[in-house]
Amino acid sequence: MKFATTVELKLSNGKYIPALGLGTIPSGDASDVKDQVITAIKAGYRHIDTAWFYGSEKYIGEALKEVFQQGIIKREDLFITTKVWPSFWHSPEKSLDISLKDLGLDYVDLFLQHWPVALHGDQNGQPAVPKNEDGSLKYDDDPVHGTKFIDTYHKLEDILENTTKTKSIGISNYSIPKLKQLLPKIKKHRPVVNQIELHPQLPQRDLVDYCESRGIVIVAYSPVGGPGAPVLEVPLIKELATKYDVSPNEIAEAYHILNGRVALSRSSNLSRIKTITRLPRITEDELEQLYQVGVKDPKRYTCDPWGYGLGFKYWKGDTLSTEFD
């Protein structure tokens, strides 16, 4: 059986992205991420996904230093993604500089805009989740109709154009309405990926098709639905895992990779990291059956409050996004 860790997808700028990436949101102590990264690289992962917001970049930096020093892997054989958080919307290069310093790197392979919103923050992006006195989120721009998120993307373009700090740029958590606002305003460099929540319970085929028809590769986060792995309870995933003699996690990853998308998996369990790397050859028909699970009964697990109003479907508690309809 082929290994998911060996599959690469071509980006619109001609570069390649490994189709299986290790997620690095800490489950508990952020320092645990160091061992997770070392374990993953030894198991064949070549793609590490992180963000300033996760607070794990320093520990990823320690892991990278160790694997480079021990000659386990070279920098150029890894693909490393980081992201600029909305409270840094005014100064993404400063955010990238902080990430690079913590990671101990001269460049990342991919720099993403984490969310298309502008939260209030100081020059160091603090506080990351700013609140007004009444407890509501403190924005620097109207979260539904504002356009400052486009200014942030333009700054990412400038970083790509004028520095060597990143090889590619992209976006995350962009809905179709937000893409429709951004794409006509791009100066020169289109986003190579859109990183979104995607799994059999949340197929979002309209958004996937919209991106793919414009050459934007989909990077699927929460392939098993995040903490508690609710997606693994889907009976069809269990059935396919038995049929192909792999773990349910490998079915959840294959659902994306065989459809030409990147899957980001995360685990605090080192033995799980080592053993969720195979790529079973699920049939076209089975892939379609997995897709139908969420068409009938969609579930979104990441419903962060700053995502309200972005125009996503099935956003829990959202009333604002209907304004886009």
Ligand code: NDP
């Ligand atoms: P997953 O869907 O892989 O969920 C990981 C969680 O599932 C962990 O808590 C893990 O627990 C648990 N899990 C996995 N397999 C099993 C299993 N077999 N049995 C029980 N529990 C299991 O991923 P994430 O939601 O973390 O997303 C992956 C990555 O995507 C993130 O780390 C991050 O890098 C990125 N991301 C990006 C976002 C964005 O806004 N751009 C938002 C969210 C994620 P355990 O630790 O015990 O294995």
